[in-house]
Amino acid sequence: MSIGEGVQARLAYKKYASGVIIENELADSDADLGATGAQVLRRLQSTLDLKSTFNPSQEVREDQQVVDSRKGSNWVEGSISGEWSPETYADLFEASFRGTWAASVxxxxxxxxxxxxxxxxxxxxxxxxxxxxxxxxxxxxxxxxxxxxxxxxxxxxxxxxxxxxxxxxxxxxxxxxxxxxxxxxxxxxGKSLILPSRQADNVNRKFGFEHYHPDVSGGLYKLFTECRVGGFKLNMPAEGNCTIEHMVRGRFMETGTGGPFFTDPDPETDTGIFNSVNGLLRVHGSAAAVVTGITLNMDRKLTGTACQGQNFFPAIHVQKAEVGGQITMQLTGGTTFDDFKNETEIDLLSQLVTGSASNADSNIIYCPRIKLGSAINPLQGEAAQIVTADFTALKYVGSGAGIPQTTIQICDTTL
Known part of the structure; x- marks a missing residue:
């Protein structure tokens, strides 16, 4: 019996033809998902797993022991993380936004x-x-x-x-x-993506994600079915590669041996990895040279509710998009403190590129309206003093020329 190795494992995914979840039945993977047309996904790790509640008996017995426990509802939960590159995670971004990549102008x-x-x-x-x-x-x-x-x-x-x-x-x-x-x-x-302004423009999407272990039992797969993607975490350090993590919640996990569920998926993308040393960072309308790190998150709080008569959730609920993050920077003046104290609305634009060429692939993140929730600057050490500012992004509702009416916009030059 061989032991599975991480370097041998493959992560692949595919969108269902329909994003609809039927409340009283699970999708048929062979018919509703299908084994062909999947995509191998680059990753650092995937923590997707089948979860379940367990309900041990609360009876008080003469023998003072627990003699029964019943299993409750199943659901899939976890995240998929990787080093951030253009094109690679476009489908997952689209699912979190519940929007659609718009064609170029x-x-x-x-x-x-x-x-x-x-x-x-x-x-x-x-x-x-x-x-x-x-x-x-x-x-x-x-x-x-x-x-x-x-x-x-x-x-x-x-x-x-x-x-x-x-x-x-x-x-x-x-x-x-x-x-x-x-x-x-x-x-x-490339193409651009924003959060839709109308309910009618929101699109539900669901995915099947597969962990395939070719070195276990002649080929073991775990297929996580009817998964929603509900947000992401972007990390842009001053030094090092940028990373990305997408949050996932689904309904069930199927397993099988003798080969993968997804047959002959498309290979991994071959785009370069973003590094914050290249590109542009603009905060409050000015290029920022002393920022030491940015995190930017979208959280849609994926939830499910158990119901009687079935051991899976009738739906995976997607809540409103909460966008925010944190900026760390070296102390150079009092502007950040003034912005925090005065509730000044500022903007954040980050252009990340895969190299130094003038036409290098890039993603551009634009939040036209953010507010700082803190400006922390403890006096410590002998080196550069650091300011840490948490922020919340809000939907832009002004009339500035060419500013999108959204909380966040992403442009990907490879699409």
């Missing part, structure tokens, strides 16, 4: 007549309205066919709109100065 000289680029960090169109066209703060955009070759194929992140009809874009990185060019295309790179 494209424009050209037909929409804007001409474009002028300035090394001060601005791009200005001569006509049209890029916001009305669909461009937003936090979008990465690329130009093609510009006369200055160095401005083509660069991922410029939009930081703000200004000027007449929002035609002046503040961007990062700064472009090469170029006079008015009348032959070009400008395209949002």
């Amino acid at each position: 494209t424009g050209s000289e037909t929409d804007f007549t001409s474009v002028t680029l300035n090394s001060a960090g601005t791009i200005t169109f001569a006509a049209g309205d890029p916001v009305a066209k669909g461009f937003r703060v936090g979008y990465p955009v690329q130009f093609a066919n510009l006369a200055t070759a160095g401005n083509n194929g660069v991922n410029f992140t939009i930081l703000a709109f200004g000027g007449t009809s929002n035609r002046t874009l503040t961007v990062f990185p700064a472009p090469i100065t170029e006079t008015a060019d009348t032959a070009f295309t400008v395209t949002q790179k």
Whole structure:
């Protein structure tokens, strides 16, 4: 008998064709999920497991012992964690948001007549309205066919709109100065995802996740069925790779031997891993150079309720999206304390890239409205003094140009 090794194990997943959970029956994995069309998922670990309540007898007996215990409802609970890379976790993000990745936006000289680029960090169109066209703060955009070759194929992140009809874009990185060019295309790179504003736009999704151990009993699998994804934890340290963890809750676990349930799944993605040393971090409208770490979490508090006559939950309930986190930074002044004391609403934009190339794959996280819940700065040690600020993200309800009406937006250039 062989003992299972972690390096041999495979984690794979697949979306069900329907996200509906039927309250009084479990899904048929062969018919409702199917063995083909799955995806191997990169991971650090998966803590998914089948849980159950146990109810030992409370009888008081003459022998002063417990002689019976009954098993209660089953459910699946745990999380899937990995080193954060673009594309890899797109399906799980979409499930947590209950939204849908939106297709990219494209424009050209037909929409804007001409474009002028300035090394001060601005791009200005001569006509049209890029916001009305669909461009937003936090979008990465690329130009093609510009006369200055160095401005083509660069991922410029939009930081703000200004000027007449929002035609002046503040961007990062700064472009090469170029006079008015009348032959070009400008395209949002990848897709964007926000929390839906209407109930009708919320989408329920459910997944099957498989742990496959090829070195145990000729192939042992554990298939976790009808799983909802209900939030994530993003960790962006000053040094080291960024990590991601998705919270999962499901209804049941099936097991089998002789091979995997998912046959011939698509291989793992091959995108690079994010490291916070590269990219951009902007807090309160300014690039931050002294931040030593950020965590950003979404919690949707997945729950289930036991009912009589069946040993599985009739539903997995997804609650509202609570978004928040923590920023740690070196002490340089009193702005953070003032923001905390005055309940000042600020923004947070983090662009994470997989390398130093101007068109490196990236994810851009944008929270247009956050409030600090603390600003802790104990006097300690002899090195740099650290401020720790917890924050809560809120839905943006203002009218700023090109700012999405959401609590959080993600853009992924690989989609």
